[in-house]
Amino acid sequence: MKILFIIENGLQESLGVASIIAYISRTGGHTADVVLYSHVKDIFDYIKTTKPDIIGFSIVTGSHRFAYSLGKKIRSESVIPTIAGGPHATYYPEHMAESGAFDYICRGEGEVPLATLLNSLSKGENVTDIAGLWINFSGTWHKNPIGHLLEDLDSLPFPDRSLFFKYPFLKNMSLKRLITEIGCPYPCTFCHAPLYKQEMLGKGRLHRQKSPQYVIGEIESIQGIAPLNSIHFSDDTFGHDLKWLKEFANIYKDTIKLPFTCNARADTNMEAIGLLKSAGCVGVQIGLESGSKRIREELLKKYWTQEQAVEVCRAFKKVGIKLMATNMIGLPSETLEEALSTIQLNATCGVDFARCNVFLPHPALQLTKWAQENGYIDKNYSIDDFDAAPLNPIVKTPHREQFINIANLFSLSVKKGLMKGPFGKLLLNSKPNNLYNFIGSLNLMQEFRFFNLKLLPALDYFRNTIGNPLGFKYGAWPTDRVGKK
Template sequence: MAKLLFLQNLDYEFLGPMYISSMLKDHGHECELAIGQTFEDFEERIEKFQPDLVGFSIMSGSHYWGKNLAGKIKEKYGIKNIFGGAHPTFFKEFIEEPEVDYLVRGEGEETMKEIMDRIDGNECFHNTPNLSFSQNNEKTHNPLRNLRPDLDEYPFPDRSLYNDLDKLGERKVRNVITSRGCPFHCSFCFEDAMRDMYKGKGKYVRIREIDRAIEECKRLLAETNAEIIYFADDVFGMKKQWLYDFLEVYKKEVNVEFICLVRADIVASDEQYAYKLAEAGCKSVFFGIESGNEQLRNKVLKKQLTDDQILKAAKLLHDVGITFRTYNIVGLPDETLEDAFSTVELNIKIKADYPWCSIFSPFPGTELTDYAFNKGYLGKEFDYDSLDKSFFLETKLEIPHKREIQNLQKFFQTAVLWPWTYPLIKRLIKLPSNVIFRAWFGFIYFLVYIKSEKRNFWETFKFAIKNYKHVLVKE
């Protein structure tokens, strides 16, 4: 049968490759995954497995690593490559890179199954939906297939794909999704662009049946050492009645701690929401604030979220003993230094347990990136290859107070967790950026991460030592 070998450079379990792997294995194909950094790291696995294709699931920033590795593999072994994930989905021009053979845009399970079926039958697969390729200097982008309306028709994700990670230590937090798609229209998020791509091709937001999601949770606990479930939906429990029914069954039949992503306005809309989460075993939630300036948050970022809703959600979560991580962004188009300070101050006001802050990265396909181009924050010479694999390093925008904002990001968590440091931080950010600022950020980021996601300290420490370059080092 046909063979696919996924390659990635981060010691982390991603659901996308696992769903594709389970789909392929259910139809008789073989799929494996290898983790490494350099070409030499993968040679033994490639020679042993002899894949028909090597696959990469990539975000913007890691695409540069992927295409270089793919080129070396093709040169030595003659094995073609296929790229999926956010970067090729929203930047189909990636197919113009000479190292790149194929792109899968959008959801990939059925497309990869069709491709592997045709490889197995020694047939051409160039007319497969969602596929982009280059042939005789002609670039072809096939139309997207309709979305599968029932997510429960897909097999459960193949957890065995990441068995190599078990050698690195305990993995007690595991991801599950109960839905795909997001109904909101935030300008900085790829979900809005994805929804537009799939317009007319089926219902975009799809929620799984409760019984099927519960069955996956129980199987996960039975087959792995998981102790905590992280519901990685874009928004967990978008439909309150579905959520309340799910939580009742979850408490009875699964009954382990869980973490989830929510929206502050949904939490604030019903005082029972936070209570029911806590009652079912939720210990921590994550939600986005993005900016402390309400006008910027709603007019430019289109978050549609008020300060009052954020304040109320924080109070309700604190009242029931649920800690929360806040997502924030600095270095935004139209943002002033005072706006960035207001983001720090709002997080201090709500006593965010686990503040998190990135620097805006102009990912292709998002409305906010187009806005940055139109407003002159990004020049025509801007190249997506210049994007860093980390969104914690520097801004690509030409904005006032660039240095101060970049430095503020490094001290954001410190200022929120220990507000007495805030006046000093306002002075420190005027200094030139330096390795001490980055090292301090890395240390605090590590502490916040292990607490917010209930990770084991020493296992996470080993992970951080091995992967710190993805956060703190420029490509």
């Protein structure tokens, strides 16, 4: 059978879809295709030309409206069944079922359920009892529980990225992403990890990691089909297992020898810092999140101290590893002073680059539920109200406009102290405006420097994904073409 995956745009090729494509090919001999909606003139002509047996969507919350709209249109105009998976399907299946857009919903990890579905459909067998799938059969949803987790990630074939790399701007991008593990041991309330633990409880070992040898093989598989100058490991926290990191560092520096970046914590072990440096790490993204001890501990469940953060950041810088700090403002109950303290924490830590996002309250998050219970978000707030716009604080606060200004001026304030003194107060209390938006958009230039991106491939990538390298709008072309011919 042939499955067509429709991806809204190429902002990030889906590693989950690439893994599923490789798995269904190996276990059932099925074929796949990937199309970027943003890069096809008429999706329905494409479907008619390529003749898939089933159409798939991998959905993250925020892109669900696009998938719902297109899925409903496909179901109304053809008999080709649709299936949707991804994080949104795992955490909001009822909402997806009610959308009328899909025949199948895949919850949890998709490799085994999708392969089982395709195998059964190709043989004309019953499909209503496949673990991990919700099946719409004659208007009734058969809601099967999530199946057991794959224990051995090394048993999976390397993700097949070739269908994404048919787009030159993805293939030629000098940086490629990898994930070495599934699951995160930390309880951060603004993250999906606690939700994942809750949904997968009793389904097997939650935290699983690919062996260093597998990771090296996966990198070499990319080198065989595309340019590769640097790597970003997108694990929530890379290399927190010292035994694993020691083995990885020894192999990586002798074989791959490429610079890489990764995500780390503000309480990173000092030995780990040395191992990362020896392996070839040139930059870490470190989640400082908030300068307020109250916010970090009581709301976010991050239990490191400011002294730890400063010590760790200085240790990274001492060995020549660049720091990109990630931060949040507009958090429930956050005061203006606490938001400004986040700027000061970044300055004290001496970070090289500073990102700042406004808190996006996904309805299923623990922090969102706390905010609803305590009156900072409406109790009837739901997925229908969710807005992924980067500068739209949803939390009730008297400081909404100041938070928007802080987000736009954050990086410049860390480096130049803009928010200090009378001038800083004037900047802070001004109405949000296009000048501030423009300054905020320049933060994207940090990505070029932190990730050591090669200029021409990076410019081509950003032109084909966000449209304007100096803007916040995602999607090379507007996706309101859904439903139009």
